[in-house]
Amino acid sequence: xxxxxxxxxxxxxxxxxxxxxxxxxxxxxxxxxxxxxxxxxxxxxxxxxxxxxxxxxxxxxxxxxxxxxxxxxxxxxxxxxxxxxxxxxxxxxxxxxxxxxxxxxxxxxxxxxxxxxxxxxxxxxxxxxxxxxxxxxxxxxxxxxxxxxxxxxxxxxxxxxxxxxxxxxxxxxxxxxxxxxxxxxxxxxxxxxxxxxxxxxxxxxxxxxxxxxxxxxxxxxxxxxxxxxxxxxxxxxxxxxxxxxxxxxxxx
Amino acid sequence: xxxxxxxxxxxxxxxxxxxxxxxxxxxxxxxxxxxxxxxxxxxxxxxxxxxxxxxxxxxxxxxxxxxxxxxxxxxxxxxxxxxxxxxxxxxxxxxxxxxxxxxxxxxxxxxxxxxxxxxxxxxxxxxxxxxxxxxxxxxxxxxxxxxxxxxxxxxxxxxxxxxxxxxxxxxxxxxxxxxxxxxxxxxxxxxxxxxxxxxxxxxxxxxxxxxxxxxxxxxxxxxxxxxxxxxxxxxxxxxxxxxxxxxxxxxx
Numbered sequence: 371x372x373x374x375x376x377x378x379x380x381x382x383x384x385x386x387x388x389x390x391x392x393x394x395x396x397x398x399x400x401x402x403x404x405x406x407x408x409x410x411x412x413x414x415x416x417x418x419x420x421x422x423x424x425x426x427x428x429x430x431x432x433x434x435x436x437x438x439x440x441x442x443x444x445x446x447x448x449x450x451x452x453x454x455x456x457x458x459x460x461x462x463x464x465x466x467x468x469x470x471x472x473x474x475x476x477x478x479x480x481x482x483x484x485x486x487x488x489x490x491x492x493x494x495x496x497x498x499x500x501x502x503x504x505x506x507x508x509x510x511x512x513x514x515x516x517x518x519x520x521x522x523x524x525x526x527x528x529x530x531x532x533x534x535x536x537x538x539x540x541x542x543x544x545x546x547x548x549x550x551x552x553x554x555x556x557x558x559x560x561x562x563x564x565x566x567x568x569x570x571x572x573x574x575x576x577x578x579x580x581x582x583x584x585x586x587x588x589x590x591x592x593x594x595x596x597x598x599x600x601x602x603x604x605x606x607x608x609x610x611x612x613x614x615x616x617x618x619x620x621x622x
Numbered sequence: 623x624x625x626x627x628x629x630x631x632x633x634x635x636x637x638x639x640x641x642x643x644x645x646x647x648x649x650x651x652x653x654x655x656x657x658x659x660x661x662x663x664x665x666x667x668x669x670x671x672x673x674x675x676x677x678x679x680x681x682x683x684x685x686x687x688x689x690x691x692x693x694x695x696x697x698x699x700x701x702x703x704x705x706x707x708x709x710x711x712x713x714x715x716x717x718x719x720x721x722x723x724x725x726x727x728x729x730x731x732x733x734x735x736x737x738x739x740x741x742x743x744x745x746x747x748x749x750x751x752x753x754x755x756x757x758x759x760x761x762x763x764x765x766x767x768x769x770x771x772x773x774x775x776x777x778x779x780x781x782x783x784x785x786x787x788x789x790x791x792x793x794x795x796x797x798x799x800x801x802x803x804x805x806x807x808x809x810x811x812x813x814x815x816x817x818x819x820x821x822x823x824x825x826x827x828x829x830x831x832x833x834x835x836x837x838x839x840x841x842x843x844x845x846x847x848x849x850x851x852x853x854x855x856x857x858x859x860x861x862x863x864x865x866x867x868x869x870x871x872x873x874x
Binding site: 422552 | 683769
């Protein structure tokens, strides 16, 4: 039932429990793919998605956007090297620049970021304690079960906590708060309620945030990027346990 | 702790259990807001978000996008009627058209859709049975806990089931599948693993889909739209119970 291309299996991580027990374990993460849809030769949109059913995704997206009504308008459609090229019969006014959206909204130009310094260290029990406090802080989630949250911590306190319908919005709010206060988030840790995607790693790297911890799981591309940018990724940080996927040397 | 503006309280819904018990109940849903960020007089982006901390969100978003580095570049920032106007000191090349993203990617031009016909009816127990099958179908979720799923059903079978990292992508895939097969989704029911936001209602309305059922919760704006477009919204469809928020007359 599972298309093998959508899951990366046997990925190694370090599992740490609140009683101090550590062991290496293996699990699966979702694969994150970057799909560009070209319409009549021009890039129309870039989506962060799972790498399956890309032609369906391109067609459904363009129909959702009102660009396309039925297959009669499609002269040709080709999936090649993970991208989709559509030739439509009529004239289509293409967007003046490629929109990047889907999972999120980050620009690909952010890919030239520098690695984060390795100076910060933190005890595993601190991360678990902060994750617990972070989860407890989400009052809106408790009553609606319909929002995400993000927070920054100096490892002692949750310094700023924000919620939003959108995963990206919650993160942008905490960093926007730092901008307004004139307080740099450099060296602070980012806590998330939702998935750690590549865009979250890029948002952290841009601010020199060395560690991202989430109640949920990371994607494969997030882990590749985090490894390259020296960012420690902690997933499934709940129920007295967490998984350290990248740069475990920050965790004492 | 909760800013009252982010939660709509005492919203009435019909709770139906698999044993046939029905009662009217009340609960809270997350409020969905449409924020347009203007930079130097031009609309930069429209985000679907929670209606709190909009100035922080605008600043954090522009920093994430690399448009802004610190507050020294900001000459003026004003939040007015739910939108944010920024005046930046330097010249900024604004996007040639407003990007719509955040929670999702739908264009606002979709708001002129017609209501869906009221002809379809379905037994409550069928919806609960289908929701159970839908949840069981998510093989990728079971191993990664990092994807969303969407499906279409004729009330007897799950006809098409797709998964993706992105909530919107999963839905676009199932509708893209219908396009490719030349089979109309008109009258079919949409099942979702994630939040029912206004954009999901618009995607359904565009295809004349009369019912959306989710394992998760709806937003207030989704419910307003669904009411206007005659779409039945079922939330929290799990553990032998579900909540019918709009157009309950479709549920027998």
